[in-house]
Amino acid sequence: MRTLFIFIALLSVLAACSEKRPAAGHADHAHEQPKPAPEKYTCPMHPAVVQDGPGKCPICGMDLVPKKAGIELMLSENQMRLANITTAAVASQPVGQTIVINGKLALNEEGSSVISSRAAGRVEKLFLKETGRPVKKGEPLYELYSETLLTLQREYLLAKAQYDALGKENPRYATFLKSAEQKLLRYGLTPAQVDQLGKSKVFKERITFLAPASGLITSIRVAEGQYVEEGAALYQLENIGTLWLEAETYPQETSLVKVGDMISVRVNGYEATPVEAKVTFLSPEYRANTVVTVLRATLANPNEIFKPGMQAQVLFTHSSRQALALPTDAVIRDAHGAHVYVQTLPGTFEPREVETGLEDFGKVEITSGLSEGDTVAVTGAYLLYSEIVLKKGGDPMAVHQHE
Known part of the structure; x- marks a missing residue:
């Protein structure tokens, strides 16, 4: 009988110990809280300077600012200059549909x-x-x-x-x-x-x-x-100080121009710098059961960089309206849509998805994604795009959507 009493007492002690151990273990885990990562600070003028906590930039002495999380690129002034990255504020400007007509420069x-x-x-x-x-x-x-x-x-x-x-x-x-x-x-x-x-x-x-x-x-x-x-x-x-631009237009195009109008002309080899020419002659002719109008415009050539025989394009813009617009080179298009690079701080850019509307030769309408006054990279945007692809290992907007 005494032996049985001792055995029951031992079982009771073991049961009490087994109940206390999980509680103690649970209490230990409850007190082990992960430490938050320190907030990173950087210099607006020297993005390479990054440190834990606020302070002064060791290069220029400016106050450090919190480094924003997410997809962004931080470039120094020298990097922006070498990459020819320039910015401009988004503003309302006229934009419309553009019709392109082939023409040729001729002697005046x-x-x-x-x-x-x-x-x-x-x-x-x-x-x-x-x-x-x-x-x-x-x-x-x-x-x-x-x-x-x-x-x-x-x-x-x-x-x-x-x-x-x-x-x-x-x-x-x-x-x-x-x-x-x-x-x-x-x-x-x-x-x-x-x-x-x-x-x-x-x-x-x-x-x-x-x-x-x-x-x-x-x-x-x-x-x-x-x-x-x-x-x-x-x-x-x-004298090639002035040249003639000669082109042929069809009825739906002839209605967009009249004698005395200034038209925009893009000469092959000089596409980046369209020039203006004044329409001086319109002559309708009947050919192949349709009316073709021969257009002639006088184009100034003070530096004589253009030569007779060069091919050119006439750019007719119609349905123009005031809208938020950017240069076409500022908008990057890919499988996920269109996006631009917004400057959030000096030297700091992040991609932002936009929707586009009307587009002419040099501008594209922005219907959503930007507000007037936002600062956007207007040249060098493709270099920013390539840099993010290299760093993130994929499309910046795809990464942005997943995040």
Whole structure:
């Protein structure tokens, strides 16, 4: 009986111990709380500076700000400059549908001129022997041997000698000198050439004639050693300071333009810088059972970077309206839609999904996702996109949606 009592007492003690152990273990786990990660702070001007807790930037001394979590890129000023990343505020501006019509640049026939021989003689030398070459005003064109010019030079030198000797006593010698000088000028010599003749007092058998204007040589009608009459055509010169743009439009396009309108033109090879041209001529023609209107516009070419024969596109914009818009290069399109890169802090960008509407040659309407005044990367957006893809290992908007 005593043995049974001892056995029951031992069982009671073991049961009490087994009940206390889980409670103690549970209490221990309840007190073990994970420590939160310290908040990161960074410098708005030097994103590479990151530390735990607030403080001062060791580079510029600015107050550090909390580093935002999520998908974002932080770039230094030097990185933004090297990547050509520029920003602009979202603003309301006109945007509409754009129709593109192919055209071609042509010579402006109003600027055509012929360079002819000023005197009868023999062409001793041609300085320009190929067509299609641009020439500047005052550039040498050809050398001419002319008996007429030899006689006029002698007359000038004689008149000058008489004026130098007797001009102070008799004013009429000044008149003789002026008359001899005017003859040389009318035969194509420049004032500088006449002045040099008076100083050297030696006449030249071969006179060099200079280009009277700048332009493009489209025709050469003489050869070296050839004898030419006075007034004979030597060169055909085209002024390319202005060019014609020629295109053909159909009825649905002709209604968008009229004579006097300024139109936007994009020349192949210079697509990034569209230029304006003024419509000067519209001529309807009947072809293949439809009406085709030939359009001609005058395009300024002050630096002569455009050449006749270049292909171009005419951009007609219609249905224009005021809306929030961005340059087309600022909007990145992929399988998940469209997004832009919003600047949240200096040097810090994050992708933001947007919806687009009307789009013309240079702008795209933003219908949702942005507010007026938001600062967006307008150049270099694709570099930001590539950087996020490399860092996140996938599409930035897909990662954003999963997060």
